[in-house]
Amino acid sequence: MMASMDGDAALRALEGGALIGLAAGALLALTGKTAGVSGIVEGVVRGERGEWGWKAAFVLGLLAGGFVLRVAVPGALATSAPRALPLIAVGGVLVGFGARLGGGCTSGHGVCGIGRLSLRGVAGTLVFIATGMATVYLARRLG
């Protein structure tokens, strides 16, 4: 294994992580809600009673942030697919289904779960990083 990241990239990662932590921490401290994106999107698509308003607002915020980046930070948004579209479609379904079955995604288990010292969050994060690494390894061997 050979690590590859320059100092600028490390600083940007730390700054970006701090913004994410600020967003999730403020949402928790001010409203008691968890910034777990898969659960938020689920609430929006199924019209969850009592929670729909703030969840829809969070999703709109994510989208608005995307538009700000599109205008202000060239290269911040994804442009090309890393794999063939049928694989993206299969992967996307697994992302949505797996996150809801397991009760969290990168933000819910990774950021908020670990942030709340939750055993579920730590376990979920370790599992999806492991299967993610295994998938990329297999794709590299087979592709």
Added chain:
Amino acid sequence: MKIVVAFVSGLVFALGLGRSGMLLPGKVLGFLDVAGRWDPALLFVMGPAAGLTMAAWLWRKGRPTPWGGEIPRRSLHALDARLFLGAGLFGIGWGLTGVCPGPAVSNLAAPSAFTLTALGAMIAGILLSLLPLFQRRGPGH
């Protein structure tokens, strides 16, 4: 006011994803590619992200919030098969697409066949999980 806080939180969250490079599938797959040129950036993102969330939680847990309910004092510790199976499948999808739910939404600001496919398929997966067959009440984030 809760709506305003949620909107601003989502916006800042997206800016953080963009600043860190985590909207780019190549950066995410670089972190997962331990047999290649491994890119540890995702760990540098997770550190302050989880750290600041932890600070907010340790500071305010069990207390009321200005625009919502009380912040839960206890965290979820129950481990079950659904957690491991779900997280396992999520990781496979993450390794195929390089995209998780937050970036799938924010990347819609620049629609392409890739971003539309990733988001559409993710929503399809969420809807699939809502089928009675896959429903069971339990802890979740």
